[in-house]
Amino acid sequence: MTRLHRLGDLQLAILRVLWKQGEATAAEVQADLAGDRDLALSTISTMLKRLGEQGIVSHRAEGRQFIYRAKVGEQQVRATMVRDLVSRLFRGDSAALVSHLVEAGEVEPSELEDLREQVRRVRSPRGGRHENE
Amino acid sequence: MTRLHRLGDLQLAILRVLWKQGEATAAEVQADLAGDRDLALSTISTMLKRLGEQGIVSHRAEGRQFIYRAKVGEQQVRATMVRDLVSRLFRGDSAALVSHLVEAGEVEPSELEDLREQVRRVRSPRGGRHENE
Protein backbone atom coordinates (compact mmCIF):
# COMPACT_ATOMS: atom_id res chain seq x y z
CA MET A 1 0.00 0.00 0.00
CA THR A 2 2.92 2.25 -0.72
CA ARG A 3 1.53 4.43 -3.44
CA LEU A 4 -1.75 5.52 -2.00
CA HIS A 5 -0.91 9.12 -2.64
CA ARG A 6 -1.07 9.04 -6.39
CA LEU A 7 -4.11 7.16 -7.51
CA GLY A 8 -5.30 7.50 -11.08
CA ASP A 9 -8.74 8.48 -12.23
CA LEU A 10 -9.97 4.99 -12.87
CA GLN A 11 -8.53 3.75 -9.61
CA LEU A 12 -10.35 6.45 -7.71
CA ALA A 13 -13.54 5.82 -9.61
CA ILE A 14 -13.38 2.15 -8.70
CA LEU A 15 -12.64 2.92 -5.07
CA ARG A 16 -15.58 5.29 -4.97
CA VAL A 17 -17.86 2.48 -6.06
CA LEU A 18 -16.43 0.15 -3.46
CA TRP A 19 -16.81 2.75 -0.76
CA LYS A 20 -20.39 3.34 -1.77
CA GLN A 21 -21.37 -0.30 -2.11
CA GLY A 22 -19.24 -1.84 0.58
CA GLU A 23 -18.22 -4.63 -1.71
CA ALA A 24 -18.79 -5.46 -5.33
CA THR A 25 -17.85 -7.77 -8.16
CA ALA A 26 -16.03 -6.50 -11.22
CA ALA A 27 -19.29 -6.60 -13.16
CA GLU A 28 -21.04 -4.55 -10.51
CA VAL A 29 -18.31 -1.97 -10.57
CA GLN A 30 -18.57 -1.86 -14.33
CA ALA A 31 -22.32 -1.37 -14.12
CA ASP A 32 -21.97 1.38 -11.56
CA LEU A 33 -19.44 3.20 -13.68
CA ALA A 34 -21.38 2.82 -16.91
CA GLY A 35 -22.59 6.13 -18.20
CA ASP A 36 -19.60 8.14 -17.10
CA ARG A 37 -17.21 5.55 -18.36
CA ASP A 38 -18.20 2.66 -20.55
CA LEU A 39 -15.37 0.30 -20.02
CA ALA A 40 -14.75 -3.30 -20.94
CA LEU A 41 -15.13 -5.72 -18.09
CA SER A 42 -11.55 -6.75 -18.53
CA THR A 43 -10.48 -3.16 -17.94
CA ILE A 44 -12.17 -3.14 -14.58
CA SER A 45 -10.89 -6.59 -13.72
CA THR A 46 -7.35 -5.70 -14.61
CA MET A 47 -7.43 -2.60 -12.49
CA LEU A 48 -9.02 -4.42 -9.57
CA LYS A 49 -6.32 -7.02 -9.80
CA ARG A 50 -3.61 -4.36 -9.81
CA LEU A 51 -5.21 -2.57 -6.90
CA GLY A 52 -5.16 -5.90 -5.11
CA GLU A 53 -1.46 -6.34 -5.82
CA GLN A 54 -0.89 -2.94 -4.31
CA GLY A 55 -2.84 -3.85 -1.22
CA ILE A 56 -5.47 -1.23 -1.86
CA VAL A 57 -8.36 -3.64 -2.29
CA SER A 58 -8.89 -7.21 -1.16
CA HIS A 59 -11.16 -9.88 -2.50
CA ARG A 60 -12.79 -13.10 -1.49
CA ALA A 61 -14.04 -15.79 -3.80
CA GLU A 62 -17.74 -16.47 -3.95
CA GLY A 63 -18.15 -19.43 -6.24
CA ARG A 64 -16.55 -18.53 -9.53
CA GLN A 65 -16.36 -14.82 -8.96
CA PHE A 66 -14.44 -12.41 -6.80
CA ILE A 67 -16.03 -9.96 -4.49
CA TYR A 68 -13.85 -6.94 -3.93
CA ARG A 69 -13.66 -4.64 -1.01
CA ALA A 70 -11.59 -1.52 -0.41
CA LYS A 71 -8.85 -1.93 2.16
CA VAL A 72 -8.44 1.80 2.52
CA GLY A 73 -11.06 4.27 3.58
CA GLU A 74 -12.06 7.39 1.81
CA GLN A 75 -10.73 9.54 4.63
CA GLN A 76 -7.41 7.79 4.46
CA VAL A 77 -7.10 8.36 0.74
CA ARG A 78 -8.14 11.96 1.09
CA ALA A 79 -5.68 12.52 3.90
CA THR A 80 -2.85 10.90 2.00
CA MET A 81 -3.49 12.63 -1.28
CA VAL A 82 -4.10 16.01 0.25
CA ARG A 83 -0.96 15.72 2.32
CA ASP A 84 0.97 14.81 -0.80
CA LEU A 85 -0.37 17.83 -2.64
CA VAL A 86 0.36 20.13 0.27
CA SER A 87 3.89 18.88 0.50
CA ARG A 88 4.41 19.20 -3.23
CA LEU A 89 2.87 22.61 -3.74
CA PHE A 90 2.78 24.35 -0.39
CA ARG A 91 5.93 23.18 1.33
CA GLY A 92 3.85 21.14 3.72
CA ASP A 93 1.96 24.15 4.97
CA SER A 94 -1.72 23.23 4.95
CA ALA A 95 -2.78 26.69 6.01
CA ALA A 96 -1.11 27.98 2.85
CA LEU A 97 -3.44 25.76 0.87
CA VAL A 98 -6.45 27.27 2.59
CA SER A 99 -5.01 30.69 1.95
CA HIS A 100 -4.63 29.80 -1.70
CA LEU A 101 -8.22 28.62 -1.90
CA VAL A 102 -9.50 31.90 -0.57
CA GLU A 103 -7.23 34.01 -2.71
CA ALA A 104 -8.16 32.03 -5.79
CA GLY A 105 -11.81 32.64 -5.02
CA GLU A 106 -12.51 28.95 -4.51
CA VAL A 107 -13.90 29.50 -1.04
CA GLU A 108 -15.34 32.62 0.49
CA PRO A 109 -14.05 33.98 3.76
CA SER A 110 -17.54 33.60 5.13
CA GLU A 111 -17.30 29.87 4.49
CA LEU A 112 -14.21 29.74 6.66
CA GLU A 113 -16.29 31.24 9.39
CA ASP A 114 -18.97 28.60 8.94
CA LEU A 115 -16.45 25.82 8.98
CA ARG A 116 -14.78 27.11 12.08
CA GLU A 117 -18.10 27.17 13.80
CA GLN A 118 -19.03 23.73 12.59
CA VAL A 119 -15.77 22.25 13.76
CA ARG A 120 -16.01 23.87 17.13
CA ARG A 121 -19.41 22.34 17.58
CA VAL A 122 -18.00 18.90 16.81
CA ARG A 123 -14.93 19.24 18.97
CA SER A 124 -16.56 20.77 22.02
CA PRO A 125 -20.12 19.47 22.26
CA ARG A 126 -20.74 21.30 25.53
CA GLY A 127 -18.57 24.36 25.29
CA GLY A 128 -15.54 22.51 26.66
CA ARG A 129 -11.86 23.09 26.15
CA HIS A 130 -9.65 22.59 23.13
CA GLU A 131 -6.74 20.18 23.21
CA ASN A 132 -4.14 22.85 22.58
CA GLU A 133 -3.77 26.15 24.42
CA MET B 1 -0.21 22.95 -21.99
CA THR B 2 -2.98 20.45 -21.61
CA ARG B 3 -1.68 18.41 -18.72
CA LEU B 4 -0.81 21.08 -16.23
CA HIS B 5 -2.85 19.38 -13.60
CA ARG B 6 -0.73 16.36 -13.12
CA LEU B 7 2.89 17.33 -12.96
CA GLY B 8 5.43 14.89 -11.60
CA ASP B 9 7.87 15.47 -8.81
CA LEU B 10 10.80 16.28 -11.01
CA GLN B 11 8.74 18.51 -13.19
CA LEU B 12 7.57 20.49 -10.21
CA ALA B 13 11.07 20.64 -8.79
CA ILE B 14 12.35 22.07 -12.05
CA LEU B 15 9.52 24.57 -12.25
CA ARG B 16 10.24 25.67 -8.71
CA VAL B 17 13.80 26.48 -9.71
CA LEU B 18 12.64 28.41 -12.75
CA TRP B 19 10.12 30.33 -10.69
CA LYS B 20 12.79 31.20 -8.18
CA GLN B 21 15.48 32.14 -10.64
CA GLY B 22 13.36 33.61 -13.40
CA GLU B 23 15.34 31.74 -15.99
CA ALA B 24 18.09 29.17 -15.93
CA THR B 25 20.13 26.79 -18.00
CA ALA B 26 19.88 23.05 -17.54
CA ALA B 27 23.16 23.09 -15.63
CA GLU B 28 21.88 25.79 -13.31
CA VAL B 29 18.74 23.83 -12.61
CA GLN B 30 20.87 20.79 -11.92
CA ALA B 31 23.04 22.78 -9.54
CA ASP B 32 20.04 24.18 -7.74
CA LEU B 33 18.53 20.77 -7.31
CA ALA B 34 21.77 19.11 -6.20
CA GLY B 35 21.59 17.97 -2.62
CA ASP B 36 17.95 16.98 -2.68
CA ARG B 37 18.32 15.24 -5.97
CA ASP B 38 21.62 14.49 -7.58
CA LEU B 39 20.64 13.96 -11.14
CA ALA B 40 22.55 13.61 -14.37
CA LEU B 41 22.52 16.68 -16.53
CA SER B 42 20.86 14.69 -19.24
CA THR B 43 18.01 13.91 -16.89
CA ILE B 44 17.34 17.59 -16.38
CA SER B 45 17.78 18.34 -20.04
CA THR B 46 15.41 15.61 -21.09
CA MET B 47 12.75 16.81 -18.72
CA LEU B 48 13.19 20.41 -19.77
CA LYS B 49 12.81 19.36 -23.36
CA ARG B 50 9.65 17.43 -22.56
CA LEU B 51 8.26 20.34 -20.59
CA GLY B 52 8.98 22.48 -23.62
CA GLU B 53 7.09 20.09 -25.88
CA GLN B 54 4.16 20.37 -23.52
CA GLY B 55 4.29 24.15 -23.63
CA ILE B 56 5.08 24.43 -19.95
CA VAL B 57 8.49 26.03 -20.36
CA SER B 58 10.06 27.96 -23.20
CA HIS B 59 13.67 28.54 -24.04
CA ARG B 60 15.86 30.86 -25.99
CA ALA B 61 19.33 30.12 -27.28
CA GLU B 62 22.22 32.04 -25.83
CA GLY B 63 25.25 30.99 -27.80
CA ARG B 64 25.51 27.24 -27.50
CA GLN B 65 23.15 26.80 -24.59
CA PHE B 66 19.47 27.12 -23.88
CA ILE B 67 18.07 29.38 -21.26
CA TYR B 68 14.75 28.12 -19.98
CA ARG B 69 11.87 30.01 -18.51
CA ALA B 70 8.58 28.81 -17.08
CA LYS B 71 5.57 29.66 -19.21
CA VAL B 72 3.19 29.00 -16.35
CA GLY B 73 3.15 30.73 -13.01
CA GLU B 74 3.20 29.13 -9.62
CA GLN B 75 -0.28 30.38 -8.86
CA GLN B 76 -1.57 28.91 -12.08
CA VAL B 77 -0.08 25.53 -11.34
CA ARG B 78 -1.38 25.61 -7.80
CA ALA B 79 -4.82 26.61 -8.96
CA THR B 80 -4.91 23.92 -11.60
CA MET B 81 -3.60 21.13 -9.43
CA VAL B 82 -5.71 22.04 -6.45
CA ARG B 83 -8.80 22.25 -8.59
CA ASP B 84 -8.00 18.86 -10.02
CA LEU B 85 -7.63 17.37 -6.57
CA VAL B 86 -10.81 18.98 -5.35
CA SER B 87 -12.73 17.63 -8.29
CA ARG B 88 -11.25 14.18 -7.88
CA LEU B 89 -11.66 13.85 -4.13
CA PHE B 90 -14.25 16.35 -3.00
CA ARG B 91 -16.73 16.44 -5.86
CA GLY B 92 -15.55 19.92 -6.74
CA ASP B 93 -16.42 21.32 -3.34
CA SER B 94 -13.44 23.33 -2.17
CA ALA B 95 -15.01 24.06 1.18
CA ALA B 96 -15.12 20.31 1.74
CA LEU B 97 -11.37 20.27 1.34
CA VAL B 98 -10.97 22.91 4.01
CA SER B 99 -13.34 20.98 6.19
CA HIS B 100 -11.23 17.90 5.66
CA LEU B 101 -8.07 19.76 6.60
CA VAL B 102 -9.54 20.87 9.87
CA GLU B 103 -11.03 17.51 10.71
CA ALA B 104 -7.78 15.78 9.90
CA GLY B 105 -5.99 18.12 12.24
CA GLU B 106 -3.93 19.65 9.45
CA VAL B 107 -5.06 23.15 10.25
CA GLU B 108 -6.42 24.53 13.46
CA PRO B 109 -9.69 26.40 13.58
CA SER B 110 -7.80 29.35 14.94
CA GLU B 111 -5.79 29.43 11.75
CA LEU B 112 -8.98 29.77 9.77
CA GLU B 113 -9.74 32.81 11.81
CA ASP B 114 -6.32 34.29 11.06
CA LEU B 115 -6.70 33.60 7.37
CA ARG B 116 -10.11 35.14 7.22
CA GLU B 117 -8.73 38.26 8.84
CA GLN B 118 -5.75 38.33 6.57
CA VAL B 119 -7.84 37.97 3.47
CA ARG B 120 -10.21 40.66 4.57
CA ARG B 121 -7.30 42.99 5.02
CA VAL B 122 -6.09 42.29 1.49
CA ARG B 123 -9.49 42.58 -0.12
CA SER B 124 -10.66 45.69 1.62
CA PRO B 125 -7.63 47.84 2.41
CA ARG B 126 -9.79 50.60 3.83
CA GLY B 127 -12.97 48.87 4.78
CA GLY B 128 -14.30 49.04 1.21
CA ARG B 129 -16.47 46.74 -0.79
CA HIS B 130 -15.93 43.24 -2.10
CA GLU B 131 -15.89 42.47 -5.81
CA ASN B 132 -18.83 40.12 -5.59
CA GLU B 133 -22.15 40.77 -3.92
Add this chain to the structure above:
DNA sequence: GAATTTCTTCTACCACTGTAGGACTACAGC
Protein backbone atom coordinates in the same frame (compact mmCIF):
# COMPACT_ATOMS: atom_id res chain seq x y z
C1' DG C 1 42.95 23.13 -37.93
C1' DA C 2 42.81 19.62 -34.31
C1' DA C 3 41.60 18.52 -29.77
C1' DT C 4 38.99 19.44 -25.80
C1' DT C 5 35.14 20.94 -23.54
C1' DT C 6 30.35 21.83 -23.21
C1' DC C 7 25.76 21.51 -24.59
C1' DT C 8 21.77 19.28 -26.61
C1' DT C 9 19.50 15.46 -28.46
C1' DC C 10 18.72 10.50 -29.19
C1' DT C 11 17.78 6.34 -27.52
C1' DA C 12 16.60 3.31 -24.00
C1' DC C 13 14.77 1.22 -19.93
C1' DC C 14 11.72 0.74 -16.01
C1' DA C 15 7.43 1.61 -13.67
C1' DC C 16 2.68 2.72 -13.77
C1' DT C 17 -2.09 3.99 -15.61
C1' DG C 18 -5.68 3.23 -18.90
C1' DT C 19 -7.58 0.19 -21.93
C1' DA C 20 -9.05 -4.13 -23.89
C1' DG C 21 -8.92 -8.61 -26.75
C1' DG C 22 -8.31 -13.21 -26.26
C1' DA C 23 -7.09 -17.34 -23.59
C1' DC C 24 -8.24 -20.09 -19.89
C1' DT C 25 -11.24 -22.18 -16.36
C1' DA C 26 -14.92 -23.78 -13.91
C1' DC C 27 -19.72 -24.11 -13.11
C1' DA C 28 -24.57 -25.03 -15.10
C1' DG C 29 -27.64 -27.19 -17.86
C1' DC C 30 -28.82 -30.66 -21.05
Add this chain to the structure above:
DNA sequence: GCTGTAGTCCTACAGTGGTAGAAGAAATTC
Protein backbone atom coordinates in the same frame (compact mmCIF):
# COMPACT_ATOMS: atom_id res chain seq x y z
C1' DG D 1 -20.02 -36.06 -20.26
C1' DC D 2 -20.31 -32.11 -23.40
C1' DT D 3 -21.22 -27.44 -24.23
C1' DG D 4 -22.31 -22.81 -23.21
C1' DT D 5 -21.56 -19.16 -20.34
C1' DA D 6 -19.67 -16.30 -17.05
C1' DG D 7 -15.84 -15.02 -14.87
C1' DT D 8 -10.64 -14.38 -14.20
C1' DC D 9 -6.03 -13.96 -16.00
C1' DC D 10 -2.54 -13.11 -19.58
C1' DT D 11 -0.76 -10.33 -22.81
C1' DA D 12 -0.25 -6.20 -25.11
C1' DC D 13 0.03 -1.44 -26.39
C1' DA D 14 0.05 3.54 -25.98
C1' DG D 15 1.19 7.43 -23.08
C1' DT D 16 3.94 9.61 -19.45
C1' DG D 17 7.35 10.32 -15.78
C1' DG D 18 12.00 9.42 -14.01
C1' DT D 19 16.46 8.41 -15.15
C1' DA D 20 20.70 8.44 -17.72
C1' DG D 21 24.46 6.84 -21.17
C1' DA D 22 26.04 7.77 -25.58
C1' DA D 23 26.08 10.29 -29.76
C1' DG D 24 26.24 14.54 -32.12
C1' DA D 25 27.24 19.51 -32.57
C1' DA D 26 29.41 23.74 -31.65
C1' DA D 27 32.54 26.82 -29.40
C1' DT D 28 37.19 27.36 -27.16
C1' DT D 29 41.80 26.59 -26.86
C1' DC D 30 46.35 25.32 -28.43
